[in-house]
């Protein structure tokens with residue numbers, strides 16, 4: 001083993017990947033803590049998004065609207081502590097960029113300064129341009145996000161597929177173009193027809209990353225808990241499950257519970273023991289009444305602990 005660590009990916013590399021030939025789509029996964037960050041990184045993801053979807057998949061909230069800035073920073077710090085090779089992006093939660101431009105810059109800066117993220121993601125198009133410009137002025141790269149934007153679920157009347165008419169599709173293309181001109185380094189396209197995503201992708205100079213947006217984006221993203229089957233209930237049709245962690249995990253945990261109840265856990269190999277000489281001394285002291293309990297000692301095993309103190 002050379003001990004060499006692969007160099008970390010950078011935002012300019014992500015931006016430039018649009019023009020790489022042969023084409024190599026970007027893979028983005030969400031992560032919520034250090035182990036999920038490691039899984040994403042070991043899988044070779046280019047970008048790890050500390051998505052506000054963690055509100056639902058990791059924190060049990062009903063929607064993404066409840067997660068706070070402090071909670072997002074707590075999770076982003078855990079993800080960054082895994083020191084992934086992938087670019088880590090923090091997702092600006094609801095109300096962290098809506099109240100004032102100054103507050104938005106401060107909150108975006110927390111993802112970078114406190115957590116160690118390389119940039120932030122912001123939902124929305126035209127009306128977010130002033131905030132995006134100010135955050136970028138503070139040297140923080142921004143990832144755009146248009147189409148189905150979950151933080152607008154009440155305005156949209158639920159998690160509704162977007163850009164379903166020609167007019168709406170044109171408006172979406174325009175929003176994406178404006179984000180591109182504003183300098184975002186890539187754009188998430190969520191829950192829109194594949195055809196619209198294809199047009200957007202051809203019209204912007206930065207990579208598009210799709211989720212429920214068909215195959216012609218420059219990359220794809222899924223929520224890791226969906227990919228691993230670590231969610232309960234229905235998943236949207238664009239999710240592909242590659243594992244069933246919930247079922248496998250519940251089975252494994254049920255085996256642990258059964259083993260505990262049946263006395264099969266822990267086994268000898270899972271226990272620490274006194275070295276033989278110390279066990280003999282303890283027996284002697286005990287028999288001489290030094291144990292202080294006035295009872296006979298339990299049988300001690302003679303095997304030595306495996307080198308652990």
Ligand code: KIV
Pocket residue numbers: 030049050051052053054091188190211221222223
């Ligand atoms: O919060 C999230 O996980 C996201 C992705 C689905 C793009 O915004």
